[in-house]
Structure formats: C-alpha cells, structure tokens
Amino acid sequence: GARPLLPVVGGGVPVPVVTGGTVPYANLDYAASAPSLESVAARLTTALPLYSSVHRGAGYASQVMTSLFESAREEISAFVGARGDDEVIFTRCTTDALNLAARAVPAGGEVVFLDIEHHANLLPWRARAHRCVTAAATVGETLAVLAADLDARPAALVAVTGASNVSGEVTPLADIVALAHARGARVLVDAAQLAPHRPIDMAATDVDYVAFAGHKLYAPYGAGALVGRRDWLDRAEPFLYGGGAVHDVSLGEISWTTGPQRHEAGSPNVLGAVAMAAAATALRGLPAGAMEAQELALRTRLTDGLSALGARIVRIWEDAPDVIGLATFTFDGHDPARVAAYLSAEHGVGVRTGRFCAHPLFARLGFGREGAIRASFGVGSHAGDIDRLVAALDAYLTEGPRWQYAATAQGWLP
Numbered sequence: 001g002a003r004p005l006l007p008v009v010g011g012g013v014p015v016p017v018v019t020g021g022t023v024p025y026a027n028l029d030y031a032a033s034a035p036s037l038e039s040v041a042a043r044l045t046t047a048l049p050l051y052s053s054v055h056r057g058a059g060y061a062s063q064v065m066t067s068l069f070e071s072a073r074e075e076i077s078a079f080v081g082a083r084g085d086d087e088v089i090f091t092r093c094t095t096d097a098l099n100l101a102a103r104a105v106p107a108g109g110e111v112v113f114l115d116i117e118h119h120a121n122l123l124p125w126r127a128r129a130h131r132c133v134t135a136a137a138t139v140g141e142t143l144a145v146l147a148a149d150l151d152a153r154p155a156a157l158v159a160v161t162g163a164s165n166v167s168g169e170v171t172p173l174a175d176i177v178a179l180a181h182a183r184g185a186r187v188l189v190d191a192a193q194l195a196p197h198r199p200i201d202m203a204a205t206d207v208d209y210v211a212f213a214g215h216k217l218y219a220p221y222g223a224g225a226l227v228g229r230r231d232w233l234d235r236a237e238p239f240l241y242g243g244g245a246v247h248d249v250s251l252g253e254i255s256w257t258t259g260p261q262r263h264e265a266g267s268p269n270v271l272g273a274v275a276m277a278a279a280a281t282a283l284r285g286l287p288a289g290a291m292e293a294q295e296l297a298l299r300t301r302l303t304d305g306l307s308a309l310g311a312r313i314v315r316i317w318e319d320a321p322d323v324i325g326l327a328t329f330t331f332d333g334h335d336p337a338r339v340a341a342y343l344s345a346e347h348g349v350g351v352r353t354g355r356f357c358a359h360p361l362f363a364r365l366g367f368g369r370e371g372a373i374r375a376s377f378g379v380g381s382h383a384g385d386i387d388r389l390v391a392a393l394d395a396y397l398t399e400g401p402r403w404q405y406a407a408t409a410q411g412w413l414p
C-alpha cells in the first residue's frame with residue numbers, strides 16, 4: 001500500500017489550507033466519485049480530435065466515433081464477464097440504469113430488496129410498491145430471511161447491492177443467486193461500489209443484471225451502464241422517447257427498435273462511454289488479487305488507526321466475507337460535518353459526511369440525521385493518504401481545531 005496501484009490525474013494536487021499555503025490533496029472520497037486514471041485521460045486525448053456524430057454519420061470521423069462507441073460497449077461487456085446475448089445499455093449513471101431496470105420488470109412481477117440499499121436501489125422499487133426485507137446482523141441470517149420471504153411469496157427479481165456504500169461490506173452474491181434462482185427470481189446487482197473494487201463475472205456467477213457508472217470507476221461523470229438479459233429489456237417500455245429508439249414512426253404508430261438503442265434515445269455520451277470503457281479495461285489489466293491486497297493493507301491501516309482513536313466503525317454484518325476500500329465511522333460527541341470541515345480546511349484531507357443516501361439503514365443502526373464520516377479510497381491511493389487522515393483525526397481529538405468552525409447553509413466552514 002506504499003504506492004498507488006495505478007496513476008490517477010490530479011493525484012496529490014496542491015490544495016489550499018487555512019493554516020497557510022498548500023498541501024497535496026489526500027482524496028479519501030473515491031466512493032462518491034473517483035479521480036480519472038491517467039490511461040483514461042490518454043484515451044480521451046486520442047479520441048477528441050476525431051470527435052464527431054455517432055450512428056448514421058457518413059463521414060470518416062463519424063465512422064471512427066461510432067466504432068469507438070461500439071467498442072466501448074464490447075469492453076464493458078468483457079469487464080463484467082457478460083454472456084454472449086446480454087445487452088449493454090449506456091446510461092448517464094447507476095441511478096438511471098437502476099430506474100431503467102425497474103421499468104423492465106415484467107408486469108405483475110415483484111421485486112425484493114434489502115433495507116441496506118442506497119436510495120438509487122431502493123426508491124425505484126418502492127415507487128412500484130415492491131417488497132423490502134430487513135437485513136439481519138449476519139450474512140447467514142440475512143440469507144435465511146430472504147429465502148423465507150421468497151418462499152412465502154414468489155418474486156421476479158432480487159435487487160441487491162454488490163458492496164455497501166456505507167460499510168464497504170461485499171454482498172455474498174453467489175449465495176443470493178443460488179437462493180433466488182432456486183425460487184424462480186432473477187438477480188440484479190447494484191454494482192456502483194463493487195465494480196471499481198472487485199472483478200465481476202456475470203457468466204460465471206449467473207448474476208442476471210448489473211448496474212454501475214464510470215464516475216466511480218476512474219472516469220469522468222456522465223456515463224453508466226446496465227448489462228443483462230435481453231428478453232425483459234427488449235420488451236420494456238423505452239427508457240427515453242426520441243430519435244434512435246425506433247424502427248419506424250408514422251403519425252399513427254411507433255415501432256420501437258430492440259437492442260440497446262431501444263433505451264438510448266438522443267445523442268449519446270460517446271466520450272463518457274469511451275472513458276468508462278478505458279477505465280474498465282485498465283482495471284481488468286491489473287494482476288489478479290492486486291486490488292484486493294492493496295485495499296486490505298490500506299483498510300487495515302485505516303481501521304487500526306481509527307480503532308486506536310476510539311472511533312465507532314459502521315458494520316452491517318458481523319461476518320461479511322470481504323470489505324472494499326471504505327470505512328464509515330463516528331466519534332462520540334463530535335459532529336461529523338465539523339470534523340470533516342476541519343480535515344479539509346486544516347489538513348487538505350477530503351472525506352464525506354452524512355447518511356450516504358441510505359437513510360433507512362442509518363435509522364435502523366440508530367444514527368441521527370448528522371450521520372457519520374466516510375473515508376474511501378482506491379487504486380490511486382497510498383498509505384500516506386491514510387496516515388494523514390489518522391494523524392489529523394488524532395490532532396482534532398487531542399488538540400482540537402486551530403480555527404473556529406461555524407455551521408452554514410453549505411456545512412461547516414472556518
């Protein structure tokens with residue numbers, strides 16, 4: 001963990017601190033949006049000179065762009081180990097991909113989801129009155145509760161996160177697929193957090209759908225994907241109405257196309273897709289186990305440091321098999337937002353606070369509206385980032401802030 005696994009753009013960029021001058025930025029907010037890989041920037045620089053319209057453009061640049069866009073689709077397919085007949089639909093973000101999936105569930109089919117989910121994998125199902133199951137304190141009990149629920153009433157789909165954006169805990173997907181498929185339900189994985197941290201192999205694990213986004217996968221904002229079984233997607237109501245999604249339109253009738261284009265009306269975010277694909281390919285090129293080993297080393301360093309300072313670390317399950325590069329924590333008697341403001345203003349350490357769009361989980365775990373502090377990292381991180389966070393928290397708890405911090409509409413500011 002002494003060095004980053006892959007170089008990122010802006011790693012350690014100088015940022016101002018209130019105590020004077022600048023310090024290298026310690027970005028510990030990868031789980032919200034990760035910095036871009038240098039290889040992503042390089043791919044975009046190569047693509048930009050031929051930036052042009054995609055699909056149906058007759059010019060040379062249009063043909064190149066179309067081919068880059070369609071190869072991005074293939075790279076994304078390979079990244080998640082999709083089956084030959086799975087569809088890869090480009091979206092704007094994970095939230096769009098999950099909303100699209102919600103629309104594709106056949107009429108009358110119910111969806112089961114856990115209460116630990118990010119709102120993006122909770123509200124689209126709630127809006128359609130699907131069923132929420134409360135997760136238990138262990139993985140084993142949670143699986144039992146899920147199985148009992150499916151036994152009591154069949155479902156078309158189980159929608160579950162691949163890794164929690166609150167605790168970093170990885171969901172036992174193989175177990176969930178086995179129990180869901182045995183009961184006739186498909187499985188959709190919200191892989192927003194899993195995809196940047198662990199390999200996904202849809203063909204090997206038999207996961208039916210995955211949703212994720214480029215901005216957490218070391219590419220810029222604006223591109224996401226839904227990958228999975230063609231039948232539901234080809235029959236679903238188009239996600240957007242507009243150009244590109246149709247075979248033929250007359251004033252009386254619309255004949256919608258099938259395939260990804262059915263759901264991709266409008267001019268697509270070509271560079272977003274290309275950037276996301278470049279990042280996916282770079283991650284796929286890492287030696288097997290390298291990311292796991294680096295994250296384990298950094299996370300152990302982080303949780304050891306936090307525990308020594310008396311932090312309470314948020315866990316969902318006592319026996320989670322694996323945890324990605326992320327820890328959410330609080331210190332009794334200290335407002336998380338105020339601590340985070342201090343970390344940024346006096347130390348150039350960037351974290352995030354709140355309830356991380358998982359309000360039901362935070363309520364069940366007994367947190368107030370102020371939530372907790374989350375530190376998250378990835379392939380561009382190194383032990384120095386973790387050490388600076390822990391040292392800064394230590395200074396906060398022992399010496400207190402050097403500046404006064406006041407609550408404002410934006411949060412806490414010096």
Ligand code: PMP
Nearest residue numbers: 093094095118120165192193213
């Ligand atoms: N699911 C999870 C688990 C997430 O962490 C996030 C982002 N915080 C989302 C969904 C939503 O992702 P996006 O911003 O790409 O829509």
